Amino acid sequence: MSINQNENNLEKKKPSGWHIVSSYVVQNWWVYLAALLLIMVSSKLAVKIPQLIGRFTDQLQHGTLEVQQAAHFAETIMLISFFRVTTVWLGRIIINGHGRILVYQLRKQLLKKWSTLSPSYYQGHSVGDLLSHALSDVEVVRQFASMGISQSINGLSMLTAALYMMAVHMNWHLALAGLGPLIAIPILVGYFGPKIKNQSMHYQSALGSMAQLVEEVIGGIRVVKAFGNEAVTLHRFEEKVEKIVHEKVKFVRLSSLFGSLLPFLSSIGSIVVLSYGGYLTINHTITLGDFAAFFLYLAQLRQPLEQLGQTLNVVQRAAGSLNRISGLLSVVPDVVDDPDAKKEHRVIGNIKVKNLTFRYPGTEKNVLENISFEVEKGKTIGIVGALGSGKSTLTNLLLRLYNPPKGTIFIDGVDILKIPLENLRHGIAYVPQSGFLFSEKILDNIGFSDNSPDLEKAEKAAQSAVVYDNIVEFPDGFNTEIGERGVRLSGGQKQRVAIARMLYKNAPIHILDDSLSAVDTKTERALLHNLRHNSSVKLNSLRRKTTLIISHRLSAVRHADEILVLADGTVSERGTHSHLIHSGGLYSRLWIMQSGTEEEQKVVGVDGNVRYSEPDLSEERNGLPLSLEGEPA
């Protein structure tokens, strides 16, 4: 399945996100129905209280009220209040709780989906962007699915109930006149909300831009000081701060206007009731009790109406977020098992690459051109070349992080496109350039391929990777946490732990992608020696691994059975180290640059003795890494 096809699919069905919420509600319809009923009951009870006070007022005015009855009124109010509060609480926690469960499920589904997507996807989507989906978009969905639903139900049912009481039991003219200004509240909230939100984002981004400047200046403080550039930097900082003030003032103008409009509107409502209601009371169209109850209704409705307005904003924002999430969940992974993949195929370790030409999807230039090589089980191949020569692409294809063209890469004679991903990756252990590690215990990192890592095995792997001594020096040894919360490893230590992780996996194929770049020369030698011989420890089996070493440092590959020199995606030279050294090509030039000077090159020539293979031999003889003094001149 090609990427283009996927894009077409996405074009065809523009996912609308509402179904995420609607199908969830339908699935849990009885829960939502129960919550709806509870909230309706609560509203019905809530509007009873002003009515009771109205009746109490009337009896009081007519002098027909006994002290006993007053107590009875009070009791009823308490009772009703208790039930209305309990029912609305239950209704809302049911809805809000389910909204949160939905969000939990969405997060889970997102990670599940992301786990199936290949690096080509992550190249086009930054981790930061994806995380913001998991954070802010999901957060918006939460607001919509919990607060949005419960507040709109509550607001609407309160409005209906109060309007019913006011219009039917009292006077509908006054009801309309008094509620008129309040009805404007949700409209105002709906109008101002997005504007305020928008302006608040401007403010936040001004703040972010200042933070960025501070970060850059603090990070580069040496440079700032070295150039005596403090005054210029301060001036730039002042500009950023000025911008913040500017955006904030704009924000405040909006939010203050909005903030003072709300109480203003409810005051207007009160004034209408006061004058028109007063007039009706004097006319005896309504009773004094009705008059009093009207005020209480106005007070009661203000908050639900404000919330109704907020819901409008949430709905607006939710539309975008839901669409984005639904889009994410419907991405089709581009690297998947072939339908007729050979399920039972287990990797043994023979690699064959035949006429491989590859370009990354969506690009124009071939990264690899017509590459062919073969590695028999147990042999080592070295691949060297400058940055951008295509070395890492080769690994990406071998691991099927990207799909190679059909019939170009074979493992044990089987096209890797026909090998199930799980089996393929089971058969390959890999060390990335960065030595990427997780913020977990060192043991968990080394035993990453295992559900419950074995300490003994991890120790052996660490010994082979020449990182054991470093690890045991940490406070908690193999149980030391790595990263933010624990110890920070140096670049070289990270790479060696990542190599231990590879060794722990004990797969038939080893791939090291420039994994020794931060390891010093001495350790590198010891490590390479261990890799070659699987010697200093016996990890499960003595069987030698098929090994692919990619490096820009030649010292890492010089023992390989064959070395490929890549330049601009093609193999420019190939052969063993000594062969390449003598051929006078790019490899030998690189070797001179990396190891010394022209002068020494002459020495080699004069002696007629390949100076650089000498340490080689001695190392082979001793089977030991060279010590500082031990190297013969």
Added chain:
Amino acid sequence: MTQKAKSGLLILLPYLAKYRLRVVLIFAFVIIASSIDQAQPYIIKNIIDNHISVPHPDIRGIFRISMGYLGLVLFSFGLTYYQDVLLQFTGQSIVREIRTDLFRHIQNLSLKYFDQNSSGRIITNVVSDTEALNNFFTDFLTNTIRGIFSLVLIVFFMLKLNQTVALYCFLMVPLILGASLIIRRGIQKVNQEMRTRLSAAISFLAENLSGMAIVQIFNQELKQQKEFDQRNKLLLQSTILENRLNLLFFLVTEFLGDAGVAGLVWFGGGAVIRGSISFGVLFAFTVYMRRFFQPINNITQQLNVLQSTIVSSERIRKTFKEHPDIRELPSAVSPSVIGRVAFKNVTFAYRAGQNVLKNINLEIKPGERVGFVGATGAGKTSLMNLLARFYDVNGGVLEIDGQDIKNYSLESIRGSVGIVQQDVTLFSGSVLDNIRFFRKEIPEIHVVEACRLVGADGFIRRLPQGYHTVLSERGSTLSSGERQLLSFARVMVFDPKILILDEATASLDSISEAVLQEAITKVSYGRTLLVIAHRLSTVQQMDYIVVLDHGRIVESGSHEELLRHDGFYQRLHESGILLEGVAV
């Protein structure tokens, strides 16, 4: 609140004093607006008692009062708006000044401060701590001032209506306050837990997304999903709990409000029957009773803001108390520098007692080119740090052109000593601005010249907008060679007499290094050049080489001399450490 914490808030005082007139004005506005707002129930009471519940109801009176009140409400609307804008503007002005002062102060601190404090901490200080002060104005002050005045006015009107009933009503206060504080504290705790769990879940997600290839290569998708599920579930639990508590708080206050009204109905009703109060008074009390909660609520909500303000302002105060170690002498001079450097018996330690440089004696003539080699920690970079006067020597004298470095102004030192480091620092902005370091007074032609000199002009012109290309993510799209060329060009624009290259080519591949070698040869003409390098090809071109070990100079001489000498340099050379670069 401890004595120490309180003193943090004191840093606000001088700034507030500057704006005291405005502050007084704001207070006055708040009082007026709240008075108008809180007078409403009292006015309704008057209408009921004096115009409705009387033998001869007076509709004109009602209208008159209504219209009067409408006028007041309009006035209060304008006033509230204006007062809010004024308050926020004042707050922002203060925060702006604090931010600028703080940034200036931090920038002038010596490198020692930046060694001891993580950049994250410093950034938090300038960005978030000052933002917390901003919240202090926008949230805390607004809400507390308004809340307190409203409360005072409600109490005032209640007492004015009827003292006995008012006193009974006040019995509710400890109840409301108690419930408020207890539930709020619970909410705060849950909130904290929720945030911790959220960040745990998100950072797990972040890490797994950036390491997704590793997860997939190791076939660990399911294990990682399971692990995420645990965090996700914990997060779910605390969000549900948080929501329940928040709703509980809201509903408890509702219920207490109803209870207050019920109490009024019971006792107040009796009082009306007995004729000790009028119905209007009872009605006004019912409304005030409901209004009582909001200010209390608002104020308790602001306690968190106050707390974080205290913490933040204390941190800001601490930063202000830091003083730069490196100070200019009042008599500092800025002569033009020729480039002679002399270390005379120099001793230096970052931490007392741990000397990283011991009795260094070294003379470098103007225009000389000196290479420095030695293992990591031998003291090479420290030597350069002293020359740029990032730190001061602990013993001995460091001289430029025969004058103690301390007699120069900082500006003159940093104008004459240029450094190129291994890690290139680029800033968000155009290539042009990066090279001239945002100094607009340096003409573009100057920059182009410098770039031609170092050989950067070619690749810059190939960028989409040439010199005006804006570097995304601080130049991460450029190769390390290109970045290093930019930093060379930057140094050249400032034309330093003494040029330090601190492992400037260490992180480059062999081909980029060759390009830079050429640049170095070109730019070193007419300058004193100090080069720290691991690669033999770089140092052996120098006039002479200084070998450092454990803070001492152990050897010096030309490449050939040193090789013949069969000493430390020769051993370094043989071991391969000097050849290939990376030492531990």
